[in-house]
Amino acid sequence: QVQLVESGGGLVQAGGSLRLSCAASGRTFSSYAMGWLRQAPGKEREFVAGIIKGGGSTVYADSVKGRFTISRDNAKNTVDLQMSSLKPEDTAVYYCAAGKGLGPSTLITAGNYDYWGQGTQVTVSS
Numbered sequence: 001q002v003q004l005v006e007s008g009g010g011l012v013q014a015g016g017s018l019r020l021s022c023a024a025s026g027r028t029f030s031s032y033a034m035g036w037l038r039q040a041p042g043k044e045r046e047f048v049a050g051i052i053k054g055g056g057s058t059v060y061a062d063s064v065k066g067r068f069t070i071s072r073d074n075a076k077n078t079v080d081l082q083m084s085s086l087k088p089e090d091t092a093v094y095y096c097a098a099g100k101g102l103g104p105s106t107l108i109t110a111g112n113y114d115y116w117g118q119g120t121q122v123t124v125s126s
């Protein structure tokens with residue numbers, strides 16, 4: 001069992017930056033691939049960024065490539081999402097998720113994750 005708690009969301013102007021953090025409980029955090037996904041009002045949940053269990057490989061949605069960076073610290077049981085050059089279309093609820101056995105090709109699918117956080121709101125004003 002893994003429990004995930006996100007923090008760091010808020011309101012920011014376009015072009016600004018935010019850093020989201022996700023704290024995980026449990027001693028098996030390092031066994032899970034981790035992802036950040038988001039859901040805007042009226043839209044389906046979509047993949048944003050993911051990192052495999054060892055941290056050696058990351059994957060990004062095309063819409064955030066070059067602007068967002070995902071990182072993890074297995075000693076602290078945390079995974080962060082640094083977001084820069086934010087755009088109004090980045091406005092959404094951002095979720096942290098954990099998936100066992102996921103690799104670069106499978107962590108892009110929301111349905112493959114086993115555990116989810118409660119989400120944190122990110123609002124980018126124009």
